[in-house]
Amino acid sequence: MIKYLGSKRLLLPHLEAAFAALPGAERVLDLFSGTARVGRALKAAGHEVIANDAMSYAATLARCYVEADPRCLPDVERALAELAAVPPRAGYFTRTFCEEARFFHPKNGARVDAIREAIEARDDDPQVRAVLLVALMEAADRVDSTTGVQMAYLKKWAKRAHNDLALRVPALVAGRGVALQGDARAVAREVEADAAYLDPPYNQHSYLGNYHVWETLVRWDAPEAYGVARKRVDCRERKSPFNSKRKIRAAFAEVVAALRVKHVVVSFSDEGYLSREEVVELLAQRGHVGVVALDFDRYVGAKIGIHDPSGKKVGRVSHTRNKEMLFVVSPDRDAVERACAAVAALPPPTRRGRRR
Numbered sequence: 001m002i003k004y005l006g007s008k009r010l011l012l013p014h015l016e017a018a019f020a021a022l023p024g025a026e027r028v029l030d031l032f033s034g035t036a037r038v039g040r041a042l043k044a045a046g047h048e049v050i051a052n053d054a055m056s057y058a059a060t061l062a063r064c065y066v067e068a069d070p071r072c073l074p075d076v077e078r079a080l081a082e083l084a085a086v087p088p089r090a091g092y093f094t095r096t097f098c099e100e101a102r103f104f105h106p107k108n109g110a111r112v113d114a115i116r117e118a119i120e121a122r123d124d125d126p127q128v129r130a131v132l133l134v135a136l137m138e139a140a141d142r143v144d145s146t147t148g149v150q151m152a153y154l155k156k157w158a159k160r161a162h163n164d165l166a167l168r169v170p171a172l173v174a175g176r177g178v179a180l181q182g183d184a185r186a187v188a189r190e191v192e193a194d195a196a197y198l199d200p201p202y203n204q205h206s207y208l209g210n211y212h213v214w215e216t217l218v219r220w221d222a223p224e225a226y227g228v229a230r231k232r233v234d235c236r237e238r239k240s241p242f243n244s245k246r247k248i249r250a251a252f253a254e255v256v257a258a259l260r261v262k263h264v265v266v267s268f269s270d271e272g273y274l275s276r277e278e279v280v281e282l283l284a285q286r287g288h289v290g291v292v293a294l295d296f297d298r299y300v301g302a303k304i305g306i307h308d309p310s311g312k313k314v315g316r317v318s319h320t321r322n323k324e325m326l327f328v329v330s331p332d333r334d335a336v337e338r339a340c341a342a343v344a345a346l347p348p349p350t351r352r353g354r355r356r
Contacts, residue, residue: 001061002141003148004035005210008199008267010349011324012041014294015197015265017346018328019047021339022263025195029261031184032199033062034207040065042197043175052180052187054240055207057137057214059181063130064170066177073172076131079124080167083132089114092222097213101230102153108143108165112136112217115167120220130179131170137214139165149210151229185251188258195263200252201242202272209235245273253282263335266327276325287331290340293323294348324349 001009008015015038019025026048030039033051035058043049043066051062093116094109104112119132145154145161180187184200201207208215212231216223224233241247252274256264264286268279276291283289328339 001035001037001065002138002214003144003146004037005149005205005207006034006199006269008034008038011267011294011326012038013346014292014326014343014349015267016041016045017342018265018326018339019195019197020045021342022195022265022328022330022335023332025263027193027195029187029191029193029196029259030062030066030199031188031196031255032201033066033179034058034199036062036065036179038197038199039177040173043177044173046175048176050178050180050191050193052182052184052191054181054183055211055215056181057211057218058207059179060130060133060218061137062177062179063127064134065172067179068127068131068172070172070174072125072128072131073169075125075128076135077169079122079128079132080135080169083115083118083136084167086111086114086118089117091117093217096216096225096230100225101228102157103144103146103150103213104140105143105145105157105161108140108161111165112140116217116220131172133218134170135167137217138170139167140213140217142166150213150231151210153229185254185258188255189260192260194261195265196259196261197265197267198255199267200248200255201240202248202269202274204243204245206235206240206243208232208238208240248273249278249282252279256282256286259286262330263332264327264329265339266325266329268325268327270323270325279325279327283327283329286329288329288333288336290328290336292326292328292340292343294326295323 028042028047028049030051033039033053036051039049039051049066051066053059088110090110091113093113097103098106098109143163143165145158241251280289328336330336
């Protein structure tokens with residue numbers, strides 16, 4: 001899966017344990033699905049998953065990893081073999097992200113351009129199309145030249161950027177799942193499930209701004225771009241209230257109140273705009289609240305530090321560790337206690353690096 005800020009890769013065992021301990025939590029709504037890593041894991045564990053995200057790239061990842069059935073893999077394998085043979089042809093992607101910016105080596109940009117145009121021209125089933133797009137996204141991610149976000153690129157080419165782009169079949173899992181693309185507040189009102197998982201944006205860092213290249217790769221709309229990173233111009237307009245210190249509390253409260261579920265599990269960082277106490281207060285309207293705090297390495301970019309446009313390091317890194325808090329909410333006090341105990345009994349996350 002792609003490199004992703006705020007990845008829950010290391011939390012998967014803890015999340016699986018929490019949902020397994022909640023009685024009747026068969027149908028789970030993953031309201032902010034991101035790369036669908038959590039939704040995919042819950043699907044593999046036997047839950048029916050409804051994955052939602054407002055971003056086009058995230059909805060495509062969910063259609064691949066949560067909705068798509070592995071029975072489509074023979075079609076995917078044939079299509080990828082055909083796409084791998086498409087001659088490179090530089091276009092918008094190469095010009096914008098390899099020449100005007102330097103996220104990828106131009107040789108790989110030309111391959112992305114050609115393969116993406118070929119996918120656009122195909123008449124595939126929506127699930128197959130999503131799997132093909134994810135295969136291309138992940139192939140590009142393996143040869144990028146960033147620290148994992150697309151706000152900037154490395155001053156010198158990453159070693160992997162010189163590798164040749166290679167398509168691989170995404171690892172699909174069997175099970176029941178649906179992918180949605182909508183505003184979390186609206187989806188919370190519309191979808192009925194047994195439980196919900198909430199992993200909202202929690203500070204000023206916009207997922208659209210951090211992953212604008214993937215949004216453009218999926219939409220394939222050749223948007224006007226700006227700045228050194230050549231971000232989509234709509235990054236200035238498509239704002240989430242969860243990225244606003246002033247608006248996040250009301251937005252989170254609206255989602256929590258609207259959910260049509262019995263149980264809720266929430267991931268929230270201690271670097272977020274809402275404090276632990278505020279989150280507990282907002283969740284308490286739904287029942288008993290339990291909290292387990294897990295210690296994490298911060299995202300690698302935080303360790304590298306802050307640099308000015310010339311590459312000179314400025315400022316100081318304040319800290320290299322943070323806590324990810326898991327909140328479990330249910331009207332059933334015993335269920336909350338069992339879920340928190342199951343999470344706390346697992347070894348803490350130790351491996352560095354976070355992918356979602």
